[in-house]
Every structure is written in structure tokens, then in C-alpha cells.
Amino acid sequence: MSAVSNTQTERRIVFLVLLVAVALPLIFPIGWKTEVSSYAKMAWDLIETTPDSSVVIFSFDYDPSTMTELQPMAEAMLDHAWSRNQKVIAIALWPQGMQMADQAFTAALLNYPNKKYGEDYVSLGYKVAGIVAIQAMGRSLEEVFPADLKGTKYADIPMLKDIHNLKDIAYVNSLSSGVPGIKEWIMGARDISQTPVTGGTTAVSAPGFFPYVNSQNQLYGLLGGLKAASEYETLIGKIGSATVKMDAQSVAHLLILVFILIGNIKAFRQRKRRQT
Amino acid sequence: MSGFMATFGLWLAVFFTFSIFSFLYKDNPLYKLSEQIFVGLSAAYWLVYMIYSILLPNLVTKLITDFWGNVILLIPAALGLMMLLRIFPKIQWVSRFPIAIMIGTSAGISMLRYTKSDLVSQISATMINPFAASTVSGVIGNFLLIIGTICGVYFFYFSKKQEGISAVPSKIGIWFLMISFGASFGYTVMARISLLIGRLEFLLKDWLHVIK
Numbered sequence: 218m219s220a221v222s223n224t225q226t227e228r229r230i231v232f233l234v235l236l237v238a239v240a241l242p243l244i245f246p247i248g249w250k251t252e253v254s255s256y257a258k259m260a261w262d263l264i265e266t267t268p269d270s271s272v273v274i275f276s277f278d279y280d281p282s283t284m285t286e287l288q289p290m291a292e293a294m295l296d297h298a299w300s301r302n303q304k305v306i307a308i309a310l311w312p313q314g315m316q317m318a319d320q321a322f323t324a325a326l327l328n329y330p331n332k333k334y335g336e337d338y339v340s341l342g343y344k345v346a347g348i349v350a351i352q353a354m355g356r357s358l359e360e361v362f363p364a365d366l367k368g369t370k371y372a373d374i375p376m377l378k379d380i381h382n383l384k385d386i387a388y389v390n391s392l393s394s395g396v397p398g399i400k401e402w403i404m405g406a407r408d409i410s411q412t413p414v415t416g417g418t419t420a421v422s423a424p425g426f427f428p429y430v431n432s433q434n435q436l437y438g439l440l441g442g443l444k445a446a447s448e449y450e451t452l453i454g455k456i457g458s459a460t461v462k463m464d465a466q467s468v469a470h471l472l473i474l475v476f477i478l479i480g481n482i483k484a485f486r487q488r489k490r491r492q493t
Numbered sequence: 494m495s496g497f498m499a500t501f502g503l504w505l506a507v508f509f510t511f512s513i514f515s516f517l518y519k520d521n522p523l524y525k526l527s528e529q530i531f532v533g534l535s536a537a538y539w540l541v542y543m544i545y546s547i548l549l550p551n552l553v554t555k556l557i558t559d560f561w562g563n564v565i566l567l568i569p570a571a572l573g574l575m576m577l578l579r580i581f582p583k584i585q586w587v588s589r590f591p592i593a594i595m596i597g598t599s600a601g602i603s604m605l606r607y608t609k610s611d612l613v614s615q616i617s618a619t620m621i622n623p624f625a626a627s628t629v630s631g632v633i634g635n636f637l638l639i640i641g642t643i644c645g646v647y648f649f650y651f652s653k654k655q656e657g658i659s660a661v662p663s664k665i666g667i668w669f670l671m672i673s674f675g676a677s678f679g680y681t682v683m684a685r686i687s688l689l690i691g692r693l694e695f696l697l698k699d700w701l702h703v704i705k
Contacts, residue, residue: 285691
């Protein structure tokens, strides 16, 4: 019974120390630098080399539960796309995605106040059905989105004048935290319409998507979790929210390593004691 | 009034954040209350959202504005109603038809797409010239990709007992699998810590105004 009680107390100590360890760097930032990975660089390269005035799709396939990881990516990539003068179509395969898009546009508009709705960016809204909707976009975007969120007809939106289907899109950037998301865009846009796809996802989902960054270019780079978001901020030369949060992330990881070490030493000693 | 509601909402969010965190100490009524409110609220939110963002614009509005132009929509509408008949035990068999159609179409669409994206393209991606990379690390990486894929797949070959020389690729495969599980665990830790950072940022920034 006392062993169980001890374990409970130890668990609580671990939680408390972790809480303090994460909170302190948020209050007193350390300013550790983040090394840029090749996957983040690939995603950056795609946006960087896409010509001016190209029309691109940003698909907001997540909701507030994962915005800590994905919102900094969305804001950094949107900032980059606008710095290259690309025109952004925002859509969502998740119902709350358009609220995330609104927040990203609001943040990016602070740096680019001259960007005009309808000419430089447009919100086409949420569409149900995942890959079926994407396949339909491959035939006709207007058929899937007859009007934007404000009710303006597709044909009356200036930046969409010459955009008929996914083949007219320079690239798709899916910020995804599950299904439907990046995988559906790879299947529906990259492998059918040959439209380049890049994106960002939560850290927990990232290992499942890395195999798509391959010689077939199914995915042009991938941002996985908060670290990749801070890498992207480094690439565009801005200190954003992900960079600030990475201090807390790094401290927490160090602490977890220490806890794993202590746990193993303790288990080793207990086993030895039992043997003797 | 809107200012009051914003402040009230903020304090409500703080209350629920602490209530959920209280589970880390031990299970308690506040945690249970928060959990159940979350489940109920989510169900209600989704129901309303689905009606207003899917059912009304995609079915009802279209039928009202141009009935004969959208008459084909009556088929999915009927299938949807048939699905709801599951709640009546005597005629619940009717719901099997829309379920069968859904499974059939989903399988048809997925089979084609998954075969292309997850099988053909993935196999093609490993059929590479390892020396085509421009750097030494790239060449090593290509070799690891080829060896890891072959040995990883071989590990799951169970038709012949793996012993002697035939067990070597399997053992190499285990190493690759273990390393990938370790990497996945690392990413999972990062994701979970990110969630904690998100909540702490809310508490320290929006509630306490300790950070900017």
C-alpha cells in the first residue's frame, strides 16, 4: 500500500516540476536557437520559388485543440506567401478551420495592411467530405465552392478569374491535425492533379507523414509540431510565438530525459535489491 | 455587456482548465463535472453545426431555391432518413441499405487512391539509385532507406521460420522499427508538451497578463 502511495506522490511531484519547468521559460525566455531541418527547408523552398501572383490554397484542417502547434505555422507560412506576393485561397476540411484561417489572416494583415480581400486573399469556407471534395475540386473549384464566405459568387471574385480547378493552383498547403488533412490532399491533389502539396501537422502525427516526403515528391517538405514551426519562423527571419514557446519545449524535454534517467536508475536498484 | 461576457468566458475557461488539471492530483467531482460538460457541449455544438453548415446549405436551401434543378438531392436525403430508422427496432433493417452504399462507395474510392498513393508511389520512392545523392550523408541516407524498407518488410514475413542466415534481415528490421518507435515517442512527447504550453500560455497571458 505504501509503495502505491509513494508512486502516487512521485507522479504528483513529476507533474508539478514539469508545470514549473514549462511555465518559467514562458515568463523568462532563454532565447535558444533552433536548427533548421531539411523538411522545413523544403516547404520554405516551395513557397519561395513559386512565382509572384500565383494563386495558392491554404487548407485549414484543424481546430482550436491543436492551434498551439499549427497556428504559428499557418501565420508564418501565410506571411511568407504574402511576402512573395502570392494570392491565397483559404478553405477548410474541418468545420472550425475557417475560424483558424480568420485568426491567421488577422495576424498577417498587421504586417501586410494593403492586402485586399478578393484580390489578394479569399475565404471559400468549409467543405465536408474530405477526399471526395478534393477530387471534385480537381474538376471544378466553382462547383465545390459556388460562393465565398461572404456570399460573393465565385465568378465575381477577381483573384479567381482564371482559376478553374486544382491544376491552376501553384501549390496546396494543408495545415492538418488529422483526417481529413494532408493525406487526403496528397491522394486527391498531388497524385491526381499533380498539384504540389506541402503542409504542417502536429508532432504526434508527423512520423506518419514523413514517408511521403520522398523521391516521388508526394509531399514537398513537412512541418511537424512546434519545433518545425519555430524553424519556419527562423527561415523567414521572424521571432514568432513558436520560437518563444520552443524554450519551454526544450526545457521540458531535458527534464523528461532526467526523469527517464532517474526512473531507470531506481528500477535498476530495485531489481538488484530484489535479487539480493 | 460584451465586455462582461468576455471576462465571464475567460474565467469560465480558467475554471475548466484548473478542473481538468485537478485530475493530475486525483479523480474528483470538479474534473467529472468538466468532463461531462465538455462531452455534452461538444455533442450539442456538432449537431447545430452540422445542421447549419451541411444540411441547410447543401440540401434544404438548394431544394427551396431550385427544386427541380436539385431533385437528385432527394436520393441522399432519403438515404439519410433511412439511416435514422435504426432507432426503431422493428424497421431498423432499412438502415442497412444506406450503410451498405456508404461502405461500398468509401471502399471503392479508398481502394483506388490508397493503391496509388500508399502502395505504388511508396514502392517507387524506395527504388532509387543510392549514389544519386549529391552528398555523402545523402548516399548513406538512401542506403538506410533501402535497407530499412526491405528489412522492415521482411520482419513481417511469417510464412517460413526465421532462423540462421534468414533471421539476420529480420533482426536488422527490428532495429529500424525500434528506432522509428523511439522517434514517434519523441514526437508524441513534443505534442503533449505543446498542449501544456498552450494552456499555460492562456493562463499566463490571457488571464494573469504575466507574459505579452
